[in-house]
Amino acid sequence: MTAGTEPLVRCQGLRFRWPGAAQDTLAIDHFEVQAGSTLFLHGPSGCGKSTLLSILAGVLQPQSGLVTMQGQAWSALPAGRRDQRRADQVGYVFQQFNLLPYLSVLDNVLLPCRFSAVRRQAAGDAPAAARALLQRMDLPPALWTREPTALSVGQQQRVAAARALIGRPALVIADEPTSALDEDLRERFVDVLLQACADAGSAIVFVSHDQRLADRFGQRASLPALNRAAALAAATTGAPA
Numbered sequence: 138m139t140a141g142t143e144p145l146v147r148c149q150g151l152r153f154r155w156p157g158a159a160q161d162t163l164a165i166d167h168f169e170v171q172a173g174s175t176l177f178l179h180g181p182s183g184c185g186k187s188t189l190l191s192i193l194a195g196v197l198q199p200q201s202g203l204v205t206m207q208g209q210a211w212s213a214l215p216a217g218r219r220d221q222r223r224a225d226q227v228g229y230v231f232q233q234f235n236l237l238p239y240l241s242v243l244d245n246v247l248l249p250c251r252f253s254a255v256r257r258q259a260a261g262d263a264p265a266a267a268r269a270l271l272q273r274m275d276l277p278p279a280l281w282t283r284e285p286t287a288l289s290v291g292q293q294q295r296v297a298a299a300r301a302l303i304g305r306p307a308l309v310i311a312d313e314p315t316s317a318l319d320e321d322l323r324e325r326f327v328d329v330l331l332q333a334c335a336d337a338g339s340a341i342v343f344v345s346h347d348q349r350l351a352d353r354f355g356q357r358a359s360l361p362a363l364n365r366a367a368a369l370a371a372a373t374t375g376a377p378a
């Protein structure tokens with residue numbers, strides 16, 4: 138495979154089992170995320186979506202298989218370099234946002250630039266980039282110096298999105314970021330997020346139960362359709378999959 142055709146993320150022969158679990162959570166033969174693409178990943182609660190996201194981002198290491206990011210296998214890197222590479226390349230929007238309560242909104246958005254010289258450099262003037270992202274996310278300047286706990290859930294979520302996007306990471310991972318929002322805010326948030334990813338050249342893998350959002354994405358994937366873990370477990374035990 139030449140460098141030009143290497144996907145941003147590639148999983149091959151992936152098997153993952155949580156410690157102490159009786160069976161694999163994930164068994165995925167092949168899965169790719171192309172640079173700059175938009176992927177909507179869905180599946181029922183507990184099917185392994187968050188687990189897969191953690192594997193794509195190199196947070197969890199599978200028991201077998203290869204997971205590469207820009208051609209580099211996560212498993213070939215020592216833990217410290219994995220963490221640095223993640224800080225450089227991946228922006229994460231969590232379901233619960235994970236904003237630091239003792240930092241201002243602006244400083245939360247700037248955090249990735251503190252941990253990554255790559256993100257800092259890509260951001261240019263980092264405070265100006267943070268302000269531009271907050272503005273884009275419709276966060277009024279009066280809120281920028283507040284602590285996140287003073288913001289509504291929808292506002293906190295937009296801060297988390299700005300933090301994920303600063304410094305144009307190659308991959309944005311959004312794990313059910315809209316679950317706390319009402320329908321109108323969801324659609325508006327997804328549109329702004331997708332446009333910001335497109336402008337930054339970031340690929341996005343977006344997990345949601347809300348199938349109404351799926352049409353906005355270039356690709357859609359059902360995790361149960363990709364994941365052979367249940368079928369393999371059933372074949373072993375003789376139970377129906």
Ligand SMILES: Nc1ncnc2c1ncn2[C@@H]1O[C@H](COP(=O)(O)OP(=O)(O)OP(=O)(O)O)[C@@H](O)[C@H]1O
Pocket residue numbers: 155156162180181182183184185186187188189
């Ligand atoms: N830290 C953990 N330790 C052990 N098992 C875990 C852990 N996190 C998740 N699991 C198990 O892995 C399976 C998949 O969980 P995961 O959170 O990836 O599913 P999900 O599809 O993201 O669910 P949801 O849509 O409810 O967030 C579940 O059976 C869950 O109990």
